[in-house]
Amino acid sequence: MDKRKKAKLAKKGWTVGSAAEFLDLSAEESAYLEMKLALSEKLKESRIRKRLTQEQLADALESSQSRIAKMEAGDRTVSLDLLVKSLLAIGVSKKELGKLIT
Amino acid sequence: MDKRKKAKLAKKGWTVGSAAEFLDLSAEESAYLEMKLALSEKLKESRIRKRLTQEQLADALESSQSRIAKMEAGDRTVSLDLLVKSLLAIGVSKKELGKLIT
DNA sequence: TTACTATATGTCATATCTGACATATACTGG
DNA sequence: CCAGTATATGTCAGATATGACATATAGTAA
Numbered sequence A, B: 001m002d003k004r005k006k007a008k009l010a011k012k013g014w015t016v017g018s019a020a021e022f023l024d025l026s027a028e029e030s031a032y033l034e035m036k037l038a039l040s041e042k043l044k045e046s047r048i049r050k051r052l053t054q055e056q057l058a059d060a061l062e063s064s065q066s067r068i069a070k071m072e073a074g075d076r077t078v079s080l081d082l083l084v085k086s087l088l089a090i091g092v093s094k095k096e097l098g099k100l101i102t
Numbered sequence C: 001t002t003a004c005t006a007t008a009t010g011t012c013a014t015a016t017c018t019g020a021c022a023t024a025t026a027c028t029g030g
Numbered sequence D: 001c002c003a004g005t006a007t008a009t010g011t012c013a014g015a016t017a018t019g020a021c022a023t024a025t026a027g028t029a030a
Helices: A003-011 A019-023 A027-049 A054-061 A065-072 A080-089 A094-101 B003-011 B016-022 B027-049 B054-061 B065-072 B080-090 B094-101
Strands: none
Touching (some): A027 B094, A054 A080, A065 A080, A080 A094, A080 B027, A094 B094, B027 B065, B027 B094, B054 B080, B065 B080
8 A cells, every 4th residue: 555545544543553553454454445435535526526515415315414424534434335325326327436446 | 116125126137227127226226236246246256266165255254154145145134345345355356346346 | 865065045133334413623704 | 702604523222234043945976
């Protein structure tokens, strides 16, 4: 993982404890977190591009403002399912999702 | 028609395009189900390519034979998170996952 | 037939996720 | 300063997913 990605993840609070522990993330764990990060960033970007507030998006998705905030923040309690369903609902195509993950 | 029945029918081999119309699935729901289907097929293919039984894979992933079977069957109780984590653990790259979804 | 192996299916206690809510923080323009 | 708006964060009851287990089904070989 390059430094930029590490920094992004660290900024989101994904360090489990010490920096050493962070560096000990397995390849699978890193890949999984990177995927979630990419999706959360895309959600925020899409919402802003549509000029929606988190509250408005929450209403459209039948969710809540706080959960939208957590999605965009890449919170641990947010599932890939919710991120993917939300992105599809906001108009991001399956194809685009694939590219994001790649 | 409830979602459980929709999922069952969709699983029985209806083609996606017509199934979406007939089953009254939204574009997002179809895309989501297609993604899960692609991932579940890849999991089965990867397991068989490695000549592992469901039981052996379950041990490796610290899961159970029944859950592996449900993952490969695209069961509605299986999350994208579990599918993705399992695929990453079995050696499928993030990049490959992206292509699968596309 | 029987015995064995692999996979599928149903159930359930527990773990995890979710929407909702309260509240905090940040940034406006009075 | 205040009031309004948007976003972030913490908590929790209820919803959903999980591994484990029992059991069913399918295929193979003796």
